[in-house]
Amino acid sequence: MNVADPIRVLVVDDHAVVRRGVIAYLEALEDVEVADEAGDGQEALDLLSRAAAHGELPDVVLMDLQMPGMDGVTATGEVLRRFPGLKVVILTSFGESERVHAALESGASGYLLKDARPAEVDAALRAAVRDEVFLDAAVTRRLTQEMRAPRTGLGVLTAREKEVLILIAEGRSNKDIAKHLVISERTARTHVSHLLTKMGLSSRTQAALMAVKEGLVQPR
Known part of the structure; x- marks a missing residue:
């Protein structure tokens, strides 16, 4: 990705209201473009397969964890297995720390709380595309308490x-x-x-x- 290119993002969450809120955040950010949205892991994989066929893969997938059908942990592993050039940033809540650990083991690049401020969303996306790590401080404290x-x-x-x-x-x-x-x-x-x-x-x-x-x- 060139510096001048927008960061293209696929938003994956089973709650339409949450998706709309996240997309509104993203659309307000400079140099960020919403590539598409999906309601579960399988739909996300289908969208990515079609995008790959046209050479239009996004740069980052913002992935919810708790979804019906294929959940975010399974989807994260599959996305990174099939499309190793992509980055996955997890959208999480305090009640999902065990799933966050599993997603990180699958290769996720970072994580955000669902009520993160626009500046935090922006920082997480930019860190992911630079192959850097973004750690939300509040989630990090919870995760490190539980980390083996x-x-x-x-x-x-x-x-x-x-x-x-x-x-x-x-x-x-x-x-x-x-x-x-x-x-x-x-x-x-x-x-x-x-x-x-x-x-x-x-x-x-x-x-x-x-x-x-x-x-x-x-x-x-």
């Missing part, structure tokens, strides 16, 4: 990998990490991959949550 300890712990990380972990939790992309540490982007990617493997985690967002839980950074 990593299988190996922070002690297995090198000093450099801990630096990289902190930068991930600050929302830095691989490019930003490389610039900050004066290393190549390829080396930054390698550090990220190694620390995820060592800690038994599957995504940057999970790593950022663990950094918050371990007190390396504070939730924003």
